[in-house]
Amino acid sequence: MGILSGLFHSRDKPTNSTNGSGYRFFLGQSTSGKPVNERSAMQMTAVYACVRILSEAIAGLPVHLYQYREGGSKEKALKHPLYRILHDEPNPEMTSFVFRETAMSHLLLWGNSYSQIIRNGKGEVVALYPLMPNRMTVDRDDMGHLYYQYQVQDSDTPTMKDGTVILKPSDVLHIPGLGFDGLVGYSPIAMAKNAIGMAIACEEYGAKFFANGATPGGILEHPGTVKDPARVRDSWNAAFGGSGNANKVAVLEEGMKYTPISISPEQAQFLETRKFQIDEIARIFRVPPHMVGDLEKSSFSNIEQQSLEFVKYTLEPWIVRWEQAINRALLSEKEKESYFVKFNVDGLLRGDYESRMNGYATARQNGWMSANDIRELENLDRIPAELGGDLYLINGNMTKLQDAGIFAGKEETENEEVLELDESDSNGDGTGAADSHAERHHRRGKLV
Structure with missing residues (x-):
């Protein structure tokens, strides 16, 4: 008990992370002399571009609620009330795209995304409302239990009144970014304030340079x-x-x-400095430079590979954060056994038309995709089952290794039976010879 009480006491009021806005001491004046916060950083075109790219990518992905079926397969849980909330309309004021875009921008700028969960009398989720991270505080009570404290303003969700509201963890969909304790994430803007501050200083210098008639x-x-x-x-x-x-x-x-x-901007390497800071900001968000307009090191042959790496190494970690946070907060313990949420990234991984058709042909010929499976991926109408749309086909000239030569073995066995029958007829009195002869021909016909 002493160890547990010490653990809860040490994490009750940590110095920098569990307290939701504690990381903000990193914000403020940067070494370049420019103040940096989440809103001033968004005035930088590179930061705005990275946040917009990632937010729109997450918001644009189809998200579905699935249910396991017998045999390990899955199907969309279209009748579950949570399906429509995630896929179409989280609340009466927002579409699913706008909600996820807003939540993702909070996650990228403040390092945390908070949304209030509205439930009915049965405990079912009926709405989700995004909350501003800079007004949320995460802390522990005397028993070591987490609670969320939110400062409400007039423009906030209509489900809250002005003042301070205490929310239970079951009432908050919290998606944390990278952090030190696994509970609250740190702001990427706060962590990279010096790089962003230098970019702001370079942009301001360029603006003043031209404001002074290029002779400063x-x-x-x-x-x-x-x-x-x-x-x-x-x-x-x-x-x-x-x-x-x-x-x-x-x-x-x-x-x-x-x-x-004054010296020229080329002599001061002004343009090179600005370009490097853009690459630095793209590196912070792990966005390929060509996606923020830097095509210097990009070509037709490597942009496709960079785009695939963007999905795998940039989007996939964010998608996993979203999926696991939604499964944890919005599904009951009983529902977690048979339901799960999944983002569909197939659209981002689609190749050109020829590559897709070649891939579909391979899948079709090897029996692990039907015609309707392929048509659904291409957004085409299904072929009726009676016309063979759900059939799984394979090439007829392929067989298992242990079955190789099996027909030859059967033919040899049946030939031996025919010879034995001939010998038995020759040793008799000849009766029934015509019938046995016809039967032998019949057997040989089957072999052929």
């Missing part, structure tokens, strides 16, 4: 004494500052001379 700094030299230098500087900026005044011809009076002191 210089010195106006006067051979004498300038009585009002501020007026001269303001007059110069008014005439030649801004991108609209770029390349204007300056007229200098009284022996004044202009000396630029």
Whole structure:
């Protein structure tokens, strides 16, 4: 008991993760001097592109509730009330696509996705409403049990009132990202704030560079004494500052001379720095560079392979998080024995038309796909069963190794029986010879 009480006490108020927003101490000022948080990071085109790509990919995948049948097969549980909630409409205000897109964007920016589970009197799930992660706190009570504390605002779900609401774990669909305790995930934006802050600084520098007419700094030299230098500087900026005044011809009076002191963006490797930061952000989210517009190292031959790797190594871990979290939170203990949720990624793995047809032909000829199985994958109408749409066929010239030569063995056995019959007739008085002769021919005909 001492060990268990110590365990619960140590995890009751951890310093950085179980407390839902504890990771936020990582956010704030970056080493580049630019403040970084989830919303400012989304103003970076690379971050916005990565979040949008992953959110739309998860939201666009078909999601189904399946039920096991006898023999190990499965079928869609179309009559289960949870099927429509996941596949079509989680709540009266959102489609399934919008709900999953919103939840996935929370997961990518804050490292956690929270949704309130609404149940009826039977305990069945009737609706799911997304909750803002930055207003959710996950903690433990004195008994070591988890609870969720949410700060409600007017714009939130209509099932809650203003103030602080305490939710039980059974009332929250929580999908955590990568974390240190397995309960609450860390924000990728917080962990990569320096890389994102540098990208923001580079973008701001480029904007100011062109705002200053591509000549961001210089010195106006006067051979004498300038009585009002501020007026001269303001007059110069008014005439030649801004991108609209770029390349204007300056007229200098009284022996004044202009000396630029800035260096070109190429000399400062400005463009290379910006490009590297885009690759850095794509690396954070594990998104192939060609998907965020960087085609420098992409070609016709390797983009298809990169797209397959995107599904396997980027999307699949997120999909598993979603599936297991939904199975854990939305299915009862009894339902978990026969129901499960599955995302269908076949659409993302589809090859070109010729490759698909060759694959279908192999599957059809080897008997592990029927015509209707193939037509369903191609979104075609089923062939009626009486016309053979559900038949599983194989090539007739294939047989098991241990059955090789079995027909030859049968033929030899039957030939021996015919010879024995001939010998028995020759030893008799000849009666019934015509019948035995006809029977022998009949047997030989069957052998042929």
